[in-house]
Amino acid sequence: MGAISFFTKRLIGIAIVVLSVSIFMFILLRSIPGDPARLLAGFDAPPEVVQQIRERYGLNDPLPLQLAKYLENLLTFNLGTSVRTDTPVLNEVMSRLPYTLYLSLASLAIAIAVGIPLGAYAALKKDSIMDYVATGLTSIGTAMPTFWLGLMLILFFAVQLKCLPAGGAESASSIILPALTLSLPVMAPITKTTRFTFLEVLREDFVKLAKAKGLRKKTVIFKHVLRNAMIPVLTVVGLQMGNLMRGAVITETVFAWPGVGRLVVDSIFARDYPMVQGAIFILALIYAFINLAVDSLYAAVDPRIRLGGGA
Amino acid sequence: MRLLEIEDLSASYLIGKRKEKVLKKVNLSINRGERVAIVGESGSGKSTLASILLRLEPENLLIEGGKVLFEGIDLISAGEEELEKVRGRGISVILQNPSSSLDPLYTVGEQISEALRENGYGKDEAKREAVELLRSVGIPNPEKRYNSYPHQLSGGQKQRVAIAIAIALRPKLIVADEPTSALDVSTQTQIIELLNGLTREYRTSLLLITHDIGVAYDASDRIVVMYGGMVMEEGKTEEVVREPIHPYTSYLLSSIPLGNSGIKSLKMEASRRILQGNGSFAEGCPFYNKCPLSSERCSKEAPRRILVGNRAISCWKAEAEVVRNVQ
Amino acid sequence: MMQVRFDSLRKLGSINSTFLMIAKTRTGLIGISSVSSIVFLSIIIGVISPYNPIKGNLAEALRAPSLSHPFGTDELGRDLFTRTFYGARTSLLISFLGAGLGAGLGTILGLLAGYMGGAIDYILMRISDALLSIPSILIAIALVATLGPSMNNIVIAIAFGLIPAYMRLTRGIVVQVKNLEYVIAAKLLGLSSMRIMFRHVLPNISYLSISQFTLDLGGAILMASGLGFLGLGIQPPYPELGTMIGTAKMYVGLAPYLIFFPGIVLLILALGFNLLGNTIRDVMDPSSRVMMK
Numbered sequence: 001m002g003a004i005s006f007f008t009k010r011l012i013g014i015a016i017v018v019l020s021v022s023i024f025m026f027i028l029l030r031s032i033p034g035d036p037a038r039l040l041a042g043f044d045a046p047p048e049v050v051q052q053i054r055e056r057y058g059l060n061d062p063l064p065l066q067l068a069k070y071l072e073n074l075l076t077f078n079l080g081t082s083v084r085t086d087t088p089v090l091n092e093v094m095s096r097l098p099y100t101l102y103l104s105l106a107s108l109a110i111a112i113a114v115g116i117p118l119g120a121y122a123a124l125k126k127d128s129i130m131d132y133v134a135t136g137l138t139s140i141g142t143a144m145p146t147f148w149l150g151l152m153l154i155l156f157f158a159v160q161l162k163c164l165p166a167g168g169a170e171s172a173s174s175i176i177l178p179a180l181t182l183s184l185p186v187m188a189p190i191t192k193t194t195r196f197t198f199l200e201v202l203r204e205d206f207v208k209l210a211k212a213k214g215l216r217k218k219t220v221i222f223k224h225v226l227r228n229a230m231i232p233v234l235t236v237v238g239l240q241m242g243n244l245m246r247g248a249v250i251t252e253t254v255f256a257w258p259g260v261g262r263l264v265v266d267s268i269f270a271r272d273y274p275m276v277q278g279a280i281f282i283l284a285l286i287y288a289f290i291n292l293a294v295d296s297l298y299a300a301v302d303p304r305i306r307l308g309g310g311a
Numbered sequence: 312m313r314l315l316e317i318e319d320l321s322a323s324y325l326i327g328k329r330k331e332k333v334l335k336k337v338n339l340s341i342n343r344g345e346r347v348a349i350v351g352e353s354g355s356g357k358s359t360l361a362s363i364l365l366r367l368e369p370e371n372l373l374i375e376g377g378k379v380l381f382e383g384i385d386l387i388s389a390g391e392e393e394l395e396k397v398r399g400r401g402i403s404v405i406l407q408n409p410s411s412s413l414d415p416l417y418t419v420g421e422q423i424s425e426a427l428r429e430n431g432y433g434k435d436e437a438k439r440e441a442v443e444l445l446r447s448v449g450i451p452n453p454e455k456r457y458n459s460y461p462h463q464l465s466g467g468q469k470q471r472v473a474i475a476i477a478i479a480l481r482p483k484l485i486v487a488d489e490p491t492s493a494l495d496v497s498t499q500t501q502i503i504e505l506l507n508g509l510t511r512e513y514r515t516s517l518l519l520i521t522h523d524i525g526v527a528y529d530a531s532d533r534i535v536v537m538y539g540g541m542v543m544e545e546g547k548t549e550e551v552v553r554e555p556i557h558p559y560t561s562y563l564l565s566s567i568p569l570g571n572s573g574i575k576s577l578k579m580e581a582s583r584r585i586l587q588g589n590g591s592f593a594e595g596c597p598f599y600n601k602c603p604l605s606s607e608r609c610s611k612e613a614p615r616r617i618l619v620g621n622r623a624i625s626c627w628k629a630e631a632e633v634v635r636n637v638q
Numbered sequence: 639m640m641q642v643r644f645d646s647l648r649k650l651g652s653i654n655s656t657f658l659m660i661a662k663t664r665t666g667l668i669g670i671s672s673v674s675s676i677v678f679l680s681i682i683i684g685v686i687s688p689y690n691p692i693k694g695n696l697a698e699a700l701r702a703p704s705l706s707h708p709f710g711t712d713e714l715g716r717d718l719f720t721r722t723f724y725g726a727r728t729s730l731l732i733s734f735l736g737a738g739l740g741a742g743l744g745t746i747l748g749l750l751a752g753y754m755g756g757a758i759d760y761i762l763m764r765i766s767d768a769l770l771s772i773p774s775i776l777i778a779i780a781l782v783a784t785l786g787p788s789m790n791n792i793v794i795a796i797a798f799g800l801i802p803a804y805m806r807l808t809r810g811i812v813v814q815v816k817n818l819e820y821v822i823a824a825k826l827l828g829l830s831s832m833r834i835m836f837r838h839v840l841p842n843i844s845y846l847s848i849s850q851f852t853l854d855l856g857g858a859i860l861m862a863s864g865l866g867f868l869g870l871g872i873q874p875p876y877p878e879l880g881t882m883i884g885t886a887k888m889y890v891g892l893a894p895y896l897i898f899f900p901g902i903v904l905l906i907l908a909l910g911f912n913l914l915g916n917t918i919r920d921v922m923d924p925s926s927r928v929m930m931k
Contacts, residue, residue, distance in 0.1 A: 016771075020769075020772075021772055024772070024777075025780065139909060139913065143860075143905055143909035144908075146860075147864065147884070147887075151890055151901070152898070155891070205406050208367050209404065210414065212367060212398050214400055214403075215429050217391065223425070224416075228414065242773040249779070250867065253867075273784070276779075276783055277780075280776050287773055291771075302415075304462050
């Protein structure tokens with residue numbers, strides 16, 4: 001399988017994702033009890049406005065035509081106009097997106113920077129105190145309600161110690177607490193998988209042979225064990241994107257972080273449906289592309305994928 | 312001084328809270344340039360013994376006593392740094408399954424030259440030498456194969472690469488743990504020939520671990536027969552095979568399948584009789600339950616190691632016979 | 639690829655011995671005792687507490703923990719201890735129903751896809767691919783935001799995120815099982831597909847879904863309370879752990895115990911379910927039991 005067909009296949013996959021997300025949203029919007037035009041206009045809008053909206057969104061057209069128009073709009077990134085601010089949805093989402101990406105990347109960086117070494121160390125020193133610390137952190141991290149952790153961190157660092165801001169994104173240190181909060185649920189599975197795969201790889205014959213041929217322990221671990229263990233760890237890192245997104249929505253709300261997640265939540269309460277739809281559409285699209293990027297990373301690590309399997 | 316001297320080596324596996332004895336006071340020595348084969352069935356402790364030589368034994372193995380002297384250094388008490396010096400240059404290893412003993416993520420050339428580089432070779436020098444090593448183990452087109460990944464080679468070729476890694480630093484001893492068991496019969500013969508050729512060329516000692524007495528016959532000067540963690544019989548290959556003294560050796564010789572080995576030309580009249588039962592790890596001789604010639608004493612006391620000419624035997628019945636002959 | 643070994647398959651008939659094996663391991667014991675103590679408290683809370691979880695006494699508002707109010711009182715003067723365990727009851731109910739619905743529907747759809755094959759299989763699996771490709775939180779938010787935050791909708795939202803995983807799990811195993819002798823024998827006897835699927839195949843593969851279900855309970859309770867925290871869960875004044883923390887977040891400096899206690903209970907519940915789920919998987923799945931050693 002060549003590199004081109006790999007990407008073609010994945011791009012078709014993304015197209016399917018985008019299509020299904022849009023159809024899902026379309027069905028959802030049409031299944032709202034009551035008149036969608038009235039919902040879009042707001043409950044106390046005068047009938048003329050409702051009628052205007054009905055025409056503007058083509059709600060008088062037959063359903064298949066509505067779907068076709070809707071899809072056409074999405075393909076041209078015409079995500080509509082915010083009911084609340086009357087600005088194009090795409091602009092608003094794009095202005096918030098950097099914050100979400102910044103928060104997610106910072107959290108992922110912390111999770112990887114702590115999780116992989118911790119898991120590896122726990123495996124190398126199995127049954128030591130650090131191993132128990134790693135296992136405990138894994139269990140608690142998986143079970144931790146993100147919003148509660150966030151509030152506890154605010155309580156400790158912002159309210160008690162007064163050394164870090166409790167929310168917003170005004171100062172450079174604003175990122176610290178949200179990033180820490182969001183990193184924990186992502187760190188837990190990374191640590192767990194690293195520990196597990198390290199233990200597996202350490203038992204492999206090729207590790208035994210690498211030692212036997214006179215390599216230094218450092219070389220054996222960093223060159224052979226680490227790289228082989230990275231393949232499953234990479235899978236788990238890739239799977240964390242969903243976790244990260246869920247965490248981002250909640251963490252952004254806790255810390256009043258001006259990202260897309262908070263935009264979605266705020267828009268829900270403002271009944272700004274075009275905004276909710278548009279933001280979710282963009283998030284799903286990004287999610288699909290990140291997964292594509294993760295899959296391409298495998299090829300960089302594993303020659304068996306790069307060159308095609310089999311002798 | 313002998314190259315390798317194993318003295319009274321005892322070890323157990325820790326399985327849960329249980330201890331399972333795997334080596335019982337094993338004695339073994341190898342001279343420079345000598346090829347020694349350890350023959351035994353699975354569970355005899357032969358592979359455990361091999362892994363201890365490089366101190367790469369499984370985590371749950373407990374070494375309970377004895378010494379492993381390599382050029383006078385006791386590997387049992389040696390520190391990690393000393394061991395790193397012995398590994399590769401002093402002793403190297405060939406493992407059973409060539410598919411799992413090479414790292415799938417690096418080219419075979421890299422896996423040879425990294426060992427050279429870590430032991431004093433320059434980058435280009437290591438690469439040149441690695442290509443030469445590939446050529447010497449019979450890999451066709453070695454310059455091109457240098458850049459192949461393990462999954463692109465056949466099983467036999469992978470084992471040749473593993474042998475190239477094993478001889479890379481011209482070690483004094485190669486431990487080959489069932490090097491041919493995972494290969495098909497015709498490849499087996501080629502690998503054994505290759506090992507014989509290389510050990511002769513470099514005057515390297517070889518410790519061959521195998522369950523196949525035919526393979527042992529083809530590739531050793533001396534044979535050590537193990538059963539139940541004990542050395543049963545030890546002697547010159549030709550003599551042991553022609554005239555086995557221990558009942559277990561006779562049994563092994565009688566039960567070999569007719570392979571490609573030169574051993575089939577031998578006329579054997581070994582007893583085919585064997586009793587049902589399992590190898591016992593209790594007080595007495597481990598072969599007691601299965602032995603057609605066992606006596607009361609065999610069940611109670613482990614046999615002593617006695618020397619008969621060039622041979623070392625652990626068997627009460629054999630000992631009694633020797634004593635009778637002397638009288 | 640998952641391999642099933644039916645000879646060593648732990649049948650559901652031996653629930654007792656399964657329970658004993660779980661209780662024997664340390665993590666299993668911690669999981670069982672933490673979950674069951676909170677479940678027990680949330681069942682008897684109406685009996686042991688003299689306070690009303692919804693109507694409060696404003697004169698008693700925002701009292702710090704004391705003997706009469708072990709967790710303190712909230713901004714409307716309601717006893718937090720009472721509300722916490724009523725809230726735990728709601729959270730437990732939602733996550734059980736949500737995970738149960740997801741597991742049930744996913745298993746049945748996976749069974750259909752795997753057993754029927756062909757076009758049904760293809761369509762169902764493409765739907766599952768599509769669902770898997772959207773983060774479950776977004777599906778849940780979109781559902782609850784448009785349909786409204788009722789108990790039913792929250793349960794559906796949680797179930798939606800879990801369905802595709804069960805579909806894949808079940809389909810994978812059914813494809814293997816349907817070629818086994820006992821299924822072929824049932825076909826030769828002329829039994830209907832429905833009967834074979836639900837009477838013969840399903841009982842033999844349900845152990846997989848059941849152990850996955852316990853593993854998912856911890857996640858479901860976090861999802862339910864997360865939605866509650868965002869204001870998309872059970873609406874006040876009804877107590878739910880996430881909703882309670884969400885409405886108390888403005889009091890983080892003034893009355894931190896309003897956040898601390900419900901959160902701790904939530905953490906213990908999620909932790910307990912995870913430990914329990916891991917143990918059940920290890921006990922029920924012979925292949926992972928080997929890894930435990």
